[in-house]
Amino acid sequence: MPMVVGVVAGVAVVAVLGLIGLFKMMWRVAEPNEALVISGSNHRTEGLEAGMGFRIVTGRGTMVMPGVQVVRKLSLDLNETELHVDCVTHQGIPLKVRGVVIFKVGDDFVSIANAARRFLDQQKLMSERVHNVFAGHLRSIVGGLTVEDMIRDREKLTGQTRAACGTEMEKLGLIVDSLQIHEIEDPTGYIKNMAMPHAAAVQRDARIAQAEANRLATEAEQASFARMAEATRDSEILQAGYQAERDKAGARARQAGPLADAASRQEVVVQETRVAELEAQRREQQLQADVRKPADAQAYEKRTLAEAERDARISAAQAKAKETELAAAAEATRVKAAAGAEAEATRARGEATAAATLATGEAEAASAQARGLAAAAAAKAQGLAEAEAIKARAAALAENQEAVVAQQLAENWPEIVKAGASAFGNVDNMVLLNGADGMADVFAKALTMGGTGLGLARQLLASMNQNGQSANGSPSLNGTANPPAQRVPVEEK
Incomplete structure (x- = not known):
């Protein structure tokens, strides 16, 4: 029995141990x-x-x-991957970007599931995949920036890179804990050259600051030397002052006796001066009482009388001015009324004169119109008569031209003779050698040379022909011409 219990206990223990192992x-x-x-x-x-x-x-x-x-x-x-990316900026400048990405699988089940399906048996390749994702986006982002943007705002580059990679990292089930850009290498020296102006400016400012410090130090040294000289001068002045005081004290001690005598004499003079001033004040008060006060009283009396007389004259002048003002106002009123009446009368007379002038002008206009019509009718009749005469003369000239020319010569013979005689108008003395025959020859030559005779007849004929053509194509004989007389040369002795 005990053996069975032991076996059961052993089996139970083995079973418990098996259950524990299985669990x-x-x-x-x-x-x-x-x-x-x-x-x-x-x-x-x-x-x-x-x-x-x-x-x-x-x-x-x-x-x-x-x-x-x-x-x-x-x-x-946490996992990390270092970034070593060769990029080209928007300016075409090659750069090498150095950084680090710290990442991990997300804590939520969706991220863990995404990461498990992609990296469960390949967790060692996770860093390489992340590096490739960030390298591609980093090249794209750097290509849209300038070197200046990347240097001055590196946080902008980091933020844009994280934002660009966020969706892909989420698909991979990864989250980025940190992204840091450690260094931007410039193999072409662009950044160094870009910094040179600033470095030169810093060096310039440093040199200026050093020069300013040297100047200030020099000024401080000079001021210190000046203060030292000033202190020396003040010390010497004080020493000279002390010496002068010692000398003055000695001189005062030596002159104590003479000064005492002079002081006593000065006191006597002061007392005498005081007595003289008191005497002068007494005399002045006596003059005030005896002379000035009576004179002031007389002057006050005269001034009072003069002021009263002045006030009386002013009152009289004011009354006279008021009277004159009233008289002037009355006269002005009267003149104004008279001027109004005169203006009314003048206006009435002007209206009457204007009416009379209008009637006269209308009568004169009618008279002038009648005279103009009569003059026009007379001129018209005269013109018609002259036209008839010209027409008749033109008909006569056409029938017997020689007779008309002879008639014209006869009518203008006095002017012809006058033109021939004008040749002798400027002759003072004339000597004739053959008597009356010589005189006849002279007159004949004068008439011939003066343009009379046949020449004048031809001019008259030409004039008539021209006038006749100008008047409705008919010849006219109403024009005469006086040819200029020619000077006859006369032998003078």
């Missing part, structure tokens, strides 16, 4: 920095779509059936 073999606990991915059965995890085929456990334990389910661990530790 330990089936129970899996996830560490704080890892996630358990259990596959092999149909599970549904909150936040994941149906049919994933695996279960995620973080921070707790779970039962796993050996041989049915497979448990694998996904690390949630």
